Amino acid sequence: MTERKILVVDDEPPILKLLSQVFTRAGYKVLTAERASDALTILENENIPVMFFDLNMPEMNGIELCKKIKKQKPMTIIYAITGFASLFELSECREAGFEDYFKKPVNVSTLLKKAESAFEKVKRWKKM
Numbered sequence: 001m002t003e004r005k006i007l008v009v010d011d012e013p014p015i016l017k018l019l020s021q022v023f024t025r026a027g028y029k030v031l032t033a034e035r036a037s038d039a040l041t042i043l044e045n046e047n048i049p050v051m052f053f054d055l056n057m058p059e060m061n062g063i064e065l066c067k068k069i070k071k072q073k074p075m076t077i078i079y080a081i082t083g084f085a086s087l088f089e090l091s092e093c094r095e096a097g098f099e100d101y102f103k104k105p106v107n108v109s110t111l112l113k114k115a116e117s118a119f120e121k122v123k124r125w126k127k128m
Contacts, residue, residue, distance in 0.1 A: 010054035036060035055082040070097035077118040
C-alpha cells in the first residue's frame with residue numbers, strides 16, 4: 001500500500017502539533033505548514049492527496065490556497081477548519097473546492113473519520 005500522506009496548514013503551532021500527533025498515531029505520514037506559501041513549497045516536492053486547512057491565515061487565506069491547489073491538482077481532497085465561521089461561508093468554501101467544513105474546536109475523531117473516508121475515495125479513484 002502506498003504511503004498515506006496528509007498536509008495540515010494552520011498558523012497556530014499548537015493546532016499543527018495536535019493534528020500532526022493525532023494523524024501520525026493513526027498511521028498517516030503528516031506534513032505541516034504554518035503559512036500557505038510553505039504549503040505550496042511542500043507540494044512542489046510531495047504528492048499529498050488529503051489536506052486540512054485553517055481558513056483564517058495571514059498572507060493567503062485557506063480559500064485562496066484551496067483554489068490554487070485545486071487548479072493544479074483537482075483530485076486533491078481538502079477540508080476546511082476555522083475558528084472564524086462568520087468570516088467564511090460554507091458556500092464560499094464549496095466554491096473554492098473544499099470537501100467539507102469544520103468549526104473549531106472540532107472533535108479529532110471526526111477528522112480521523114474524514115481522513116479515512118478521503119483515503120478510501122482516493123483508492124477507489126485510482127482503480128477507475
